[in-house]
Amino acid sequence: MANMPDTDVRAAGTADRDLIVRLAFGSMAAQTLRAAVRLRVLELVGDTPRPAAEVAVAVGAERQSMTRLLRALAGLGLLAESESAPDSFSATPAGALLDPGHPDSLTSFVRMFTEPAIVRAWEQLDGSVRTGEIAFDTVFGTDFFSHLGQHPELSAEFNAAMSQAVAETAAALPYAFDFGRFTRVTDVGGGDGTLLAAVLDAHPHLTGVVLDTAQGLAEAPRTLERHGLSDRCSLVAGDFFRAVPEGSDLYLMKSILHDWTDDRAVTILRHCREVLPPGGLVLIVEPVLPEVVDTRAESDVTDGGVTYLSDLNMLVNVGGRERTRRDFEEVCRRAGLSLTSVTPLTEAAPFSLIEAVAD
Numbered sequence: 001m002a003n004m005p006d007t008d009v010r011a012a013g014t015a016d017r018d019l020i021v022r023l024a025f026g027s028m029a030a031q032t033l034r035a036a037v038r039l040r041v042l043e044l045v046g047d048t049p050r051p052a053a054e055v056a057v058a059v060g061a062e063r064q065s066m067t068r069l070l071r072a073l074a075g076l077g078l079l080a081e082s083e084s085a086p087d088s089f090s091a092t093p094a095g096a097l098l099d100p101g102h103p104d105s106l107t108s109f110v111r112m113f114t115e116p117a118i119v120r121a122w123e124q125l126d127g128s129v130r131t132g133e134i135a136f137d138t139v140f141g142t143d144f145f146s147h148l149g150q151h152p153e154l155s156a157e158f159n160a161a162m163s164q165a166v167a168e169t170a171a172a173l174p175y176a177f178d179f180g181r182f183t184r185v186t187d188v189g190g191g192d193g194t195l196l197a198a199v200l201d202a203h204p205h206l207t208g209v210v211l212d213t214a215q216g217l218a219e220a221p222r223t224l225e226r227h228g229l230s231d232r233c234s235l236v237a238g239d240f241f242r243a244v245p246e247g248s249d250l251y252l253m254k255s256i257l258h259d260w261t262d263d264r265a266v267t268i269l270r271h272c273r274e275v276l277p278p279g280g281l282v283l284i285v286e287p288v289l290p291e292v293v294d295t296r297a298e299s300d301v302t303d304g305g306v307t308y309l310s311d312l313n314m315l316v317n318v319g320g321r322e323r324t325r326r327d328f329e330e331v332c333r334r335a336g337l338s339l340t341s342v343t344p345l346t347e348a349a350p351f352s353l354i355e356a357v358a359d
């Protein structure tokens with residue numbers, strides 16, 4: 001008989017098995033959310049219990065299949081089935097976020113992150129781990145952002161997903177950082193302008209610039225109009241690998257560096273460094289991974305493992321990575337910047353504010 005290993009893996013209990021089964025079913029849970037969004041279920045199921053049959057009729061769905069979808073959503077904690085009226089369902093607070101009418105809706109976020117354009121490269125994760133190469137580019141024959149450029153509807157979905165994802169940071173950032181000592185902020189890769197609009201709303205002395213590609217800026221004019229900021233904020237269509245517009249004393253970038261390899265991240269930072277005036281600052285908003293993996297579910301930084309999944313998402317889809325403080329120090333140093341502080345943005349975990357100044 002073979003020797004038992006020091007740690008008997010067969011000591012794994014039911015909870016361990018359950019964990020593996022739950023994780024293996026993870027993509028099914030994601031597709032269940034996707035179906036709920038595509039069928040607009042949460043627009044029909046609100047606070048008060050609604051019979052599955054009514055939802056099926058409203059959607060034009062097969063009744064029993066709809067009941068099964070609603071039960072699965074209940075099993076995931078997104079709906080509650082009425083005890084007094086079986087087959088009737090109401091939304092839980094989390095489920096309500098799948099209603100596009102909810103002020104904090106995550107419908108575009110769910111659509112985008114369950115979209116074949118994101119998911120297909122994940123099927124090749126083992127290949128990306130073996131080679132370090134970007135699976136997306138092999139699967140789709142082009143890089144992720146060029147693919148968005150070729151598919152305007154997908155690009156609009158991506159922009160909307162980013163806008164929904166940034167909402168929490170947009171609510172917190174204006175009050176978590178001293179904007180008072182700056183005059184003009186450029187949001188590098190600022191997308192539809194949601195984040196910068198929140199900063200300018202809260203700090204009327206500031207003017208702003210959103211730099212992004214033409215496709216990334218597609219919704220930005222409407223964001224500025226909605227906030228009455230068209231006169232105080234300009235939009236610059238450009239390429240941050242070529243240049244960053246001069247004239248600001250604060251260069252903000254959220255969820256930008258993690259899209260890129262270290263060399264590419266250094267190029268973006270170097271362009272900021274080139275136009276940074278004396279007293280200017282680069283403010284990077286990204287998760288900062290601990291040096292050693294922290295898997296506590298309550299960890300703000302790793303977000304119960306989501307930040308590590310985001311890291312792999314960067315590996316397979318864009319070739320970027322999530323970084324530790326040391327990694328940020330290194331890319332900043334190579335760009336002629338010194339990292340001066342890292343402050344967790346606790347109201348918008350897992351993000352931190354990473355400040356860097358010219359060397």
Ligand SMILES: C[S@@+](CC[C@H](N)C(=O)[O-])C[C@H]1O[C@@H](n2cnc3c(N)ncnc32)[C@H](O)[C@@H]1O
Pocket residue numbers: 145162163165166188189190191192211212213215216217238239240241253254255256259
């Ligand atoms: C992950 S999104 C982040 C958007 C926004 N900062 C946020 O946090 O919601 C990355 C952004 O970088 C933009 N981007 C990608 N390549 C770019 C380039 N070469 N020059 C300028 N912007 C670019 C994309 O269009 C997109 O808006």
